[in-house]
Amino acid sequence: MDQLPNMGREDEMLEIMGFKSIDDLFSDIPENVRFSGQLPLRGPQSEEEILRDARTLLNANITSKNKISFLGAGLYRNFVPSLVGQLIGRGEFLTSYTPYQPEVSQGMLQAMWEFQTMVSELTGLPISNVSVYDSSTSAAEAITCAVRVHNKKATQKDTVYVSELIPPHRLSVIENYTKGGGIVLKKLKHDSNGFMNLDDLSNASGSCAVYVEQPNPLGILDEGITSIKQIIGESTALIVGVQPTSLGVLEAPGNYGADIVVGEGQPLGVGITAGGPIYGIFACSKKYLRQMPGRIVGKSEDDSGRTAFCLTLSTREQHIRRHRATSNLCTNETLIALMGAMHMSLLGPKGIETLALRNFAARQVLEEKLSTIEGLEFPYLNSSHYNEFVVRFPFNAQKVLDWLDENGIIGGFALSNWYEDCENDLLVCATDQTTMEEIEIFRNKLENLMEVEK
Amino acid sequence: MSNIFEFEGVVGMGYSQPAPLLEQSKIKIPSGLKRKDLPRLPLLSEPEVVRHYTWLSTRNFGIDTGFYPLGSCTMKHNPRVNEVIAAMPGITELHPLQKESHQQGLFSIMYEMQEMLGICAGMDSVTLQPVAGAQGEFTAIRCIQEYHKSIGESHRNKVIVPDSAHGTNPASAAMCGYEIIEIPSGEDGLLDLEALKAVVGDDTAAMMITNPNTLGIFEHEISKAAELVHSAGGQMYYDGANFNAILGKTTPGLMGFDAVHYNLHKTFSQPHGGGGPGSGPIGVKNHLSKFLPSPMVTRRPREDSDDVGVDGDWWYTLYNPVESIGKVQQWMGNPGAVVRSWAFYRRYGFQLEKMSEHAVLNANYLRHKIMNPSEEQLEKIPMMPVDGSDVKLCKHEFTLSATPLKEKYGITAMDIAKGLLDKGYMAPTVYFPLVVPECLMIEPTETESKKTLDTFASKFHEVLTEDYETLHKAPVTTHVGRVDEVKAARNLILRFEYTD
Numbered sequence: 001m002d003q004l005p006n007m008g009r010e011d012e013m014l015e016i017m018g019f020k021s022i023d024d025l026f027s028d029i030p031e032n033v034r035f036s037g038q039l040p041l042r043g044p045q046s047e048e049e050i051l052r053d054a055r056t057l058l059n060a061n062i063t064s065k066n067k068i069s070f071l072g073a074g075l076y077r078n079f080v081p082s083l084v085g086q087l088i089g090r091g092e093f094l095t096s097y098t099p100y101q102p103e104v105s106q107g108m109l110q111a112m113w114e115f116q117t118m119v120s121e122l123t124g125l126p127i128s129n130v131s132v133y134d135s136s137t138s139a140a141e142a143i144t145c146a147v148r149v150h151n152k153k154a155t156q157k158d159t160v161y162v163s164e165l166i167p168p169h170r171l172s173v174i175e176n177y178t179k180g181g182g183i184v185l186k187k188l189k190h191d192s193n194g195f196m197n198l199d200d201l202s203n204a205s206g207s208c209a210v211y212v213e214q215p216n217p218l219g220i221l222d223e224g225i226t227s228i229k230q231i232i233g234e235s236t237a238l239i240v241g242v243q244p245t246s247l248g249v250l251e252a253p254g255n256y257g258a259d260i261v262v263g264e265g266q267p268l269g270v271g272i273t274a275g276g277p278i279y280g281i282f283a284c285s286k287k288y289l290r291q292m293p294g295r296i297v298g299k300s301e302d303d304s305g306r307t308a309f310c311l312t313l314s315t316r317e318q319h320i321r322r323h324r325a326t327s328n329l330c331t332n333e334t335l336i337a338l339m340g341a342m343h344m345s346l347l348g349p350k351g352i353e354t355l356a357l358r359n360f361a362a363r364q365v366l367e368e369k370l371s372t373i374e375g376l377e378f379p380y381l382n383s384s385h386y387n388e389f390v391v392r393f394p395f396n397a398q399k400v401l402d403w404l405d406e407n408g409i410i411g412g413f414a415l416s417n418w419y420e421d422c423e424n425d426l427l428v429c430a431t432d433q434t435t436m437e438e439i440e441i442f443r444n445k446l447e448n449l450m451e452v453e454k
Numbered sequence: 455m456s457n458i459f460e461f462e463g464v465v466g467m468g469y470s471q472p473a474p475l476l477e478q479s480k481i482k483i484p485s486g487l488k489r490k491d492l493p494r495l496p497l498l499s500e501p502e503v504v505r506h507y508t509w510l511s512t513r514n515f516g517i518d519t520g521f522y523p524l525g526s527c528t529m530k531h532n533p534r535v536n537e538v539i540a541a542m543p544g545i546t547e548l549h550p551l552q553k554e555s556h557q558q559g560l561f562s563i564m565y566e567m568q569e570m571l572g573i574c575a576g577m578d579s580v581t582l583q584p585v586a587g588a589q590g591e592f593t594a595i596r597c598i599q600e601y602h603k604s605i606g607e608s609h610r611n612k613v614i615v616p617d618s619a620h621g622t623n624p625a626s627a628a629m630c631g632y633e634i635i636e637i638p639s640g641e642d643g644l645l646d647l648e649a650l651k652a653v654v655g656d657d658t659a660a661m662m663i664t665n666p667n668t669l670g671i672f673e674h675e676i677s678k679a680a681e682l683v684h685s686a687g688g689q690m691y692y693d694g695a696n697f698n699a700i701l702g703k704t705t706p707g708l709m710g711f712d713a714v715h716y717n718l719h720k721t722f723s724q725p726h727g728g729g730g731p732g733s734g735p736i737g738v739k740n741h742l743s744k745f746l747p748s749p750m751v752t753r754r755p756r757e758d759s760d761d762v763g764v765d766g767d768w769w770y771t772l773y774n775p776v777e778s779i780g781k782v783q784q785w786m787g788n789p790g791a792v793v794r795s796w797a798f799y800r801r802y803g804f805q806l807e808k809m810s811e812h813a814v815l816n817a818n819y820l821r822h823k824i825m826n827p828s829e830e831q832l833e834k835i836p837m838m839p840v841d842g843s844d845v846k847l848c849k850h851e852f853t854l855s856a857t858p859l860k861e862k863y864g865i866t867a868m869d870i871a872k873g874l875l876d877k878g879y880m881a882p883t884v885y886f887p888l889v890v891p892e893c894l895m896i897e898p899t900e901t902e903s904k905k906t907l908d909t910f911a912s913k914f915h916e917v918l919t920e921d922y923e924t925l926h927k928a929p930v931t932t933h934v935g936r937v938d939e940v941k942a943a944r945n946l947i948l949r950f951e952y953t954d
Contacts, residue, residue: 001805001808002801003531003533003801003802003809003900003901004808004809004812004900004901005901005902005903005904005906006812006815006816006900006903006904007808007812009904010811010812010815012904013815013819013904014815016819016822016823017818017819017822019818022811022815025811025815025847026703026814027847028671028672028674028845028846028847028849029672029674029700029703029704030674030677032677032708033676033677033704033708033709034703034704034708035576035702035703035704035705038702038804038807039573039701039702039804039806039807040573041570041573041799041803041804041806042800042803042804043803043804044800044801044802044803044804044805045800045801045803047533047535047801049800050535050539050797050800050801051535051538051539053800054539054542054793054797055542056559057544057560057562057563057764058539058542058543058544058545058559058560058563058793059542059544059559060544060558060559060763060764061544061545061548061556061558061559061560062552062555062556063544063547063549063552063556064547064549065543065547069549071549071551071552073551074784075549075550075551075785077547081469083500083503083504085541087504087507087508087511089537090507090508090511091516091517091518091519092511092512092514092515092518092519093510093511093514093727093728094516094518094532094537094725094727095516095517095518095522095529095532095725095726096515096516096517096726096727096728097522097524097527097529097726097728097880098726098728098729099514099728099729100524100883101515101871101875101880101881102934102937102939103872103875103929103932103933103934103935103936103937104514104875104880104929104932104933105513105514105515105728106510106513106514106933106934107509107510107511107512107513107514108510108514108728108729110510110513111510112728113457113948113949113950114457114458114459114496114950116948116949117459117949117950118493118495118496120949121493121494121495122493122495126948126949127948127949128948128949130729131730133585133586133589133783134585134783134784134785135784136783137585137589137782137783144629167784169781169784169785170784172780172784173780173781173782173783173784175780176596176779176780176781176782177629177782179596179630179631180628180629180630180631180632181629181631182631221484221487223484223486223487225487226486226487247489247493248489248492248493249483249488249489250483250487250488250489251488251489251490252489252493255490271547272546272547272548273545273546273548273789273790274545274548274549274550274557274560274785274786274789274790275549275550275783275784275785275786275787275789276585276731276783276785276786276787276788276789276790276791277585277730277731277788277790277791289946295729296948297948298942298943298947298948299942299947299948300937300938300939300941300942300945300947301938301941302934302935302936302937302938303927303935303936304935306934306935307934308934308935308938309937309942310937310939310942311939312939312942312946313943313946315943317621318588318621318622318624318625319620319621319622319886320621321621321625322621322624322634323624323625323627323628323634324628325621325625325628327625327629328588328589328591328592328622328625328626328628328629329586329588330586330587330588330621330622331586331587331588331717331719331726331730331731331732331734332586332729332730332731333730333731334727334728334729334730335727335728335729335730335731336727336730336731338727338728342503342507344495344496345458345495345496345503345506345507346468346469346498346500346503347468347469348463348465348467348469348495348496348498349492349493349494349495349497350466350468350492351468351469351471351495352492352493352495353492354471354474355471357474357478357481358471358472358473358474358475360474360481360482360483361474361475361480361481362474362475364475364476364480364481364482365475365476384482384483384484384487401553405553410549410552410556413551432471434475436475439475
């Protein structure tokens, strides 16, 4: 009971109030809904015992610390600079609530205003919020936001076009978020080389939005993306999902016509963390400002003219607007976004470029090495990639993964989990954390496998 | 001090990294996609970054800084062992697409949490996927929507919420496509059964309500409300924001609820982090279980063909409920938050009841101390606030109304809140719930000592002795004075603008 400072003082406090027992404090709970007896749970533990159990359980997990990993598929091995973990643990950040009282919350407010600026710089769009839960919810919120803005003038009412490559787990989130608004999701086709079919894209003109990802879920960088805005026109929103580290080298989507940029912030600042907490990026142009979800920090001044920050445009939000709010978003991922801001602050302009180049280079080396193995195919070899690509085996890719696992390698992701007709396709990833040695080991193991299976 | 973009470093300074595996000239980048200008991220060296964020942290108030009586937010102490556990590589480096045998440790923790949460709320199945309370609400309402569809009742298009509900309730239901029917509370701040009777009917999909309600009062007629809604064919949804008050004393299941969300970042001590992350698992009764989002963790007896795992007898595995609504977050929710809350739960085990007892003890005690100043103090206080609701008992929180002060002296709830900032405290929640005019909503939580509560009450009284002029200028001891929020909204400055 080390969490309860008033253990042993209950009677004293009760007496001051004129009560006899703790039970008196619960006498307003009617008998018919009373729970009696003890909760059927295990006994309490001390900190030491909890730590011991936690170590036993979590050390039993196998991660990229135990095995070489080429698994990406939306979450990426990264390096989180040491100061991030240290500074994020400062109680003033960690244990604060949403900064409703700006006079005593300037630290987090300013940090988030700075984060908004960094995201704005990366994406080439003027406005950013302080985070959405993850890239899937950020994409879903972007779609509903775009429909609110464009539906009036749209000739294809309530309609949004989504790349057919969006993986099922991400699409499922989008479907759940859009169902209530009666939004119709239509698929955008891709050619056999993995690029968007630009003729098909013209069908999206007159709809509310187009959602594509760059790099796409196969790791491909599609040069066609820069023509989309021209094809779909001003009254259809172009929503681009990004991997933010790639923007150290790749053009900011705002500069080729993206109206909303969403993405998975994770590679900047936070480990994969079993998928959460991570943070979703949401940036947009001015047109979407009053329909966007989430907290936004603005710069203002205090009563004596000093610079001061506060939450702003709250009239979009649930605590003010209730059922007419732009989103139900309340608790978000502020602390994780702060980790991202710290990481970006360290990197600077050149640092983020280097980080992106490390990803480009590692993937390129991996692809070059694997292409020397007889029997492997690379269905999208002619396309350009960021840090992932597809390898096609002459047999089932899931079997390849199982065999690699026995050999100390987390080999990637079997695409049959996402798409039909690709039982033999493996999505492999090399990031800034992938070493030459790891690539050699991977190549040699795969070569062995191909020999054995011949 | 400056903002982070005003440091005077030069491009190329600072943080070093290993070189790319290839020379830059050999790296293939599609020329049409190359960035023309580098993003203008800040230019600082490592020591400057450390000092900048440390400086910012000193300008922020957390539970670690001082008493944080923010009603409805359950700002309890966040044990540091939770942080140590959440930073273990077994969680930070784990990828959710890894195979089951790699994740047995995490799955066993998730399973234990699903079971514990189910027991505490009297629910049959729990999913840990929603990552925030609002997302839990949304998920549960989506499940209810699919449930009604499955029994041929998709015509049910209305969700009922009391006017004292959290804003996320109506927002979440509206996102699912429901029309919101708001019912007024009674004079006492409690649910008005007559008002409910007037709106409940064949078109009712669900009622969303928290108990204790947002005034901190236990809705003693909750069973009757549940009967009314159920007999009309609707479902009962429990907003778990106030769950801290009732563990081991009653359960949403006993009260007649069909679905509930939990705020791990309130009841189970996941830190709020300045606005997140959170975690908002939901629990449901059997008839809704098959609609829960996938995946969930289950277990079966371990077989010889299984790997070693973590538990000699059991093997943990993911499963997809048969008619699952699909996903609301693309992975498994926020496992990093779940392990923190697991560590918190392990501290208490079956004694979680004590946590609620002390939360309620502290709230009633603080309410008593504030509303009963000593005679000496009372002489100096020109006007006392009144109870938000004139009930004998509160649960984990209580409300006060500053209306008398406003009418007589023009002193508002906000003025009192700002006055408390000057005394070194976080302010209570103000102007919520909307049904209490000039509302101050105070929740001390179980982790505050009697001494802290005594001192706070006496400082609260000091604030009440201050005149309009003083309070209206407050706070004056904080890093900045009262912030012009109107100006912020009128003249939007949402990022740093470089001058060159």
